[in-house]
Amino acid sequence: MSPAPALPGIRYLTTRTAVADFFDLVMKEQLSFPAVVVTKPSHEAAPYIPLDDLYEAIGDIADIYFLDSAAVDIREVVPRRAGAADLDDVNVYGGATRVFPAGRWDSARLFMARSPEEGKQRVRAITGHVKSLLNHRGSLSYTTSTSQNADAVRRESDSVKLVAAEAENTALRERVRKLEAQLAAATKSKPASKPKTGPVPVHKPVRRMFADADAEIRFRVMALWAEQTTPAEKQESPLPKYTFGEGFAASLDELSAHNPQLLDKVARCVLRILLGQDRDGHKLDTTGKVREDGAVAWRSYVEQNTASARRLHYWRKPGGQVELGKVVLHDDYSI
Template sequence: MPRSATRRAIPCLSEAPTPAAELARRDGVRCVSPDQIPHFVDEIFDSSRLRPLVLVTTSRRKADLPLIGMPELAKSLLGRADVALLSGPAAAWALDARLPEKWHTFGGSVRIFFADASRADPERRHPSVDIFPGREAEAIRYITTKVHSVPSVWTTDSGVSPEASAPNGQLAKENQQLVTQLTAAKQELVAARRDKRELQARVAQLTGTGTDALSALPPSVYADAEQQLRYEIDQIWLWRYPEAERAAWPLRPYRFGPDWLAYFTGIRPAQRRDILDIVTDVLTGRAAEVTGRQVRLHRTRADGSAPQRVREDGATAWRCNIKTNSPAAPRMTWWKLRDGSLELGRISIHDDTRLR
């Protein structure tokens, strides 16, 4: 029952209490709201995630509720997957804005994100399932079959796998030991794959330039400051992203805000390079997958108690860390425009929330 569908993602990051959120509270179901979407996307592409993640969306056909029974789905999965329900259309739009178009999920459909997910994966690796009236039980069986097709090293929240609940105490103990060993092996494999990807990227960067591409700046070729900065962004993106990854991590359209260029006047080359590395990650969307960057809403107050800043043209404000574990370290802020492009705003200290 796989499906493929596309639509334009509409940025929408706030919503009133929804029927799905009320259902989630009643049934004890995990519910993902729009402001939780950045962390949820981090979870999807977290290389240390060991269990499948089943994403359930809502449908206007059912008053913005899921088309599938959440308790029935969870019971059928036997604890072998994590289940998440989007709180409504706003959450679906916010998620679509952060996922490749091939994985847009909405209208009551369900998608299974398997472990070790990457943006470069083909669409079919993380299948989508339509829920048709009168065929909900069939859809649950299909989802369950897909989840159970992966090696059964997944444990429940209690840390005990379904296989380890056999009546024979010694057998249960041996099964649990096996589960522990397989889980540790899976974690080692995930870490090895991550290290391999990072090493390949570093080799490609250095091989492609003949210099230390991890710290060098492109040469100065334009007298105009904006043209030069755009040139540097393009070159650093080419250095840092191997050719095989560029289709999955393209630079989205962008422009400079009124305060952006001023920061780059007179700063040290190494500092300039550090900032531009982060700029390329923000423009590709990869920054959202780097835990230390902490991509988040840019609010009207630095303490996080205020709502997200939204401009008159509908652009939404975002920020990320430039350095970690340093409260006074500078942050990068930008606007996300309604067409999906970005407007780079400012580099400023943590407590400076100004953004034009």
């Protein structure tokens, strides 16, 4: 499959170095302007979201990148920060598009398209979102009619940010000096307190909402999907229907009995499968064996890089509907 030709104005992230440099700016919150990162499905030559339409709509107010996630895996290039979930908040692949606000990475929003028709609709949604971000950036306007004006505004913006940052640093240093003085005075006047005794507080695990594992996973999948999409997107692209096999609930109950966090991991895995974002999934039986009704067995990752990592086995029926089979340990290939 030949790659799509490069388009003027689009920045291409096709090497490990380019991807690492870009996400270094993201994680250090050094983006001066919103960045829109578009990817393509692994089986397509071009993204569903049309880059030329996107550039025409917001090319003068945002930087637009194309990331070939099939060639460069972000997880292998971008180191995780202190929080284990940070990489999940910036990762983008398999046809999804993520918008990174200027100066922030923890509020990046994900847009998904599962066909060229949905891709054109997402251009309008992304455009509206980027413009809403700019409305919260202060009095300096970034809406320009030409690329020359856009470059001039960007240079002015960088200068304003440097001046503002220096002023803020000066104020912070003065504030730290005062707080240190107050702390020193309070320490001298306050008598030493006795060490506290008693039981060490224990953090409760994530609370389960339903006794039935099928209902629990359906609830968590719906909640995750609801958080990631707008009301308009829910109407345009409803969550695909799926079913549970007879052994799913029992397998999940057994493995999550002493690991409540597994429930959320399984729900995230299911949502990736339903949205076509499961880049690690593969057929369970490489010989091509199918069920009597024509369904094909698949295997996906619930956990990675951990002892006895869990896997999810499921059936993909003719027509694409998913039937969840069972949750297993990584050495178990039954379904």
